[in-house]
Amino acid sequence: MAIPYLPNFMGSDNPPMAAALLLPSSVPLSPPIFSQDDYKKAAAYKAVEFVHSGMVLGLGTGSTAKHAVDRIAELLRQGTLKDIVGIPTSKKTYDQAVSLGIPLSDLDSHHVIDLAIDGADEVDPHLNLVKGRGGSLLREKMVECVCKKFIVIVDESKLVEYIGGSGLAMPVEVVPYCWKFTAVRLQNLFEDTDCVAKLRTVGDDGEPYVTDNGNYIVDLYFKKAIGDLKVASDRILRLAGVVEHGMFLDMATTVIVAGELGITIKNKELDE
Numbered sequence: 001m002a003i004p005y006l007p008n009f010m011g012s013d014n015p016p017m018a019a020a021l022l023l024p025s026s027v028p029l030s031p032p033i034f035s036q037d038d039y040k041k042a043a044a045y046k047a048v049e050f051v052h053s054g055m056v057l058g059l060g061t062g063s064t065a066k067h068a069v070d071r072i073a074e075l076l077r078q079g080t081l082k083d084i085v086g087i088p089t090s091k092k093t094y095d096q097a098v099s100l101g102i103p104l105s106d107l108d109s110h111h112v113i114d115l116a117i118d119g120a121d122e123v124d125p126h127l128n129l130v131k132g133r134g135g136s137l138l139r140e141k142m143v144e145c146v147c148k149k150f151i152v153i154v155d156e157s158k159l160v161e162y163i164g165g166s167g168l169a170m171p172v173e174v175v176p177y178c179w180k181f182t183a184v185r186l187q188n189l190f191e192d193t194d195c196v197a198k199l200r201t202v203g204d205d206g207e208p209y210v211t212d213n214g215n216y217i218v219d220l221y222f223k224k225a226i227g228d229l230k231v232a233s234d235r236i237l238r239l240a241g242v243v244e245h246g247m248f249l250d251m252a253t254t255v256i257v258a259g260e261l262g263i264t265i266k267n268k269e270l271d272e
């Protein structure tokens with residue numbers, strides 16, 4: 001079926017992806033609609049092409065990374081990949097990988113990781129990221145900062161002009177002790193951007209969301225750009241009570257973006 005403007009991830013070099021994205025035959029020849037999840041899957045499958053047998057792999061967290069973990073498991077089952085060791089970045093990913101039979105380990109046993117694949121909430125033109133809207137930023141950062149290669153997989157909705165530019169949360173993991181005090185201090189750090197700090201909650205009762213590490217998350221909402229990101233990062237990390245923040249600066253080596261026009265691969269070394 002020739003569909004003129006199908007993105008290039010439908011190419012014959014990737015039949016599984018093509019199959020995954022083909023619309024059912026009952027759908028008429030009106031322009032095919034690809035969902036955001038189709039794009040996430042396309043980016044994830046493309047990233048897994050960079051995985052080789054024998055690698056130690058950082059396994060990301062979230063709805064995009066989940067597709068990559070599924071695909072790695074599929075290639076292991078097929079025997080196309082062998083001797084993979086996964087380092088999961090959350091309990092959720094750990095559970096998914098265990099259920100799929102991916103051999104797992106941790107940072108205590110593997111201090112260097114060959115490749116990590118993970119999603120992101122925002123990607124700026126310099127490949128700086130916001131991560132952690134899924135709540136796993138601490139383990140993600142611990143794993144992804146020791147990777148030789150860190151491939152970020154996103155659909156095009158995650159591209160922003162500047163960090164914070166989506167108007168959505170920039171998460172900060174904080175210890176539960178006197179979190180209100182820490183939230184106020186965080187908000188005050190960025191008062192010139194009319195920043196609002198909010199505790200992340202779950203359920204109707206407003207119970208605090210608790211991370212895999214037993215901490216809380218304070219989400220920061222910026223109304224404008226926060227300026228020098230390294231300075232902002234240092235200021236946040238200097239606050240006692242802060243464990244880690246969701247800005248991943250200068251960490252991604254490659255970003256794979258899937259969208260209406262197909263797949264774009266941005267490499268740090270080429271773009272900087």
Ligand SMILES: O=C(CO)[C@H](O)[C@H](O)COP(=O)(O)O
Nearest residue numbers: 062063064119132134135136
């Ligand atoms: O940082 C993350 C989890 O902590 C996720 O990678 C990020 O939230 C993107 O998630 P999704 O792929 O579901 O859009």
